[in-house]
Amino acid sequence: MITLYDMPLSGNCHKVRLLLSLLDLPYLIQAVDLRGGEQRGPAHLQRNPFGQVPVLDDDGLIIRDSQAILVYLAKRYGGEQWWPDDAYPLAQIAAWLSTAANEVANGPAKLRVHHKFGSPIDTAAAGQTADKVLGIIDHHLQRQDWLVGDSVSIADIAVYPYLALAPEGGLDIGAFPNIIAWFQRICALPGYVTMPGMWQA
Template identity: 55%
Template sequence: MVKLYDFLLSGNCYKVRLLLSLLGVEHELVAVDLKSGEHKKPPFLALNAFGQVPVLVDGDVVIRDSQAILVYLARRYGGSDWLPEDAALLGKVSQWLSTASKEIANTVATARLHYLFGASIDVAAIEKQSYTVLKAIDEHLATRQWLECDRPTIADLACFPYIGLAADGKLSLDAYPNIVAWIDRIKQLPGYVGMPGL
């Protein structure tokens, strides 16, 4: 059975749990104790040398990094439903996987790390950068229901969690009505599951 090394409050782990649920893939969750530093020690480092959750184990396939796990699960269990085959559409979706691991991780997710887990950051700078990123995404969604392909893909699942958890980082989505409507659409997908804060 698919095994996910997981941390309940991680938005990156959550996006994998969400896709597993949307795809109806049976799986086992293995809680990793981040507080005691289990992810920075063996045996966990053998699964992911970068010492981060999530990690997915499916038979002899081991995949680290939430975006890569979305790619794997989408193709393996969803065909092209959640990840298109066509080069242009694949590239379009891939853009948002990078946005999730770069722009969103470095702004709204970092603000949340500060308020929830005590990470040391330049609060004013991160807040400003967060709103710049949110504004760009809100404008992109002004003419679209989904980030790409006119249907839900892993682009949406990759970007949605930390944006949906913005309040945890004391950031408001009030000025971004297109983002709020998009979050609502995601929450109505058949098989949707939430997480604390969502």
């Protein structure tokens, strides 16, 4: 059985909830009380020394990091549609997973945490990172419907949540029409699930 160590308002957790739903995989949710500091307790640090959610437990196999969990689910349960066997599309997916782990996390996601939960951040640096990555993604999606190849991949799932949550960080996502059109394609996928605060058509 799959258990997701989860926090409802986390966009990183939502990446996993979305892929689990698109793959139609049953799973249990184990809420981690971030306000109460449960993520820094010994039980959770054993699962993930970084003290973060999400963590996935699949019959005792423990995986930390939202991108890594997407890789695991795609490879183990997704078939070739979700995990191509060719090196070139795999590398393109990996490049967007890096973008999700770095620029998306340190731009739109960080601004949201600041605006929504009051975390102190360097807002100028986060704003600059957000503008750059949103501009690059919007331009990329001008020429193609999905981030890699001609169908949805875990690249889209990794990048999507914090872009769709960007308005909560004070960003004007309406200025990026190709991103909005991509949101609409993602929302139309069978099994799509949303979360509070997320962009809606």
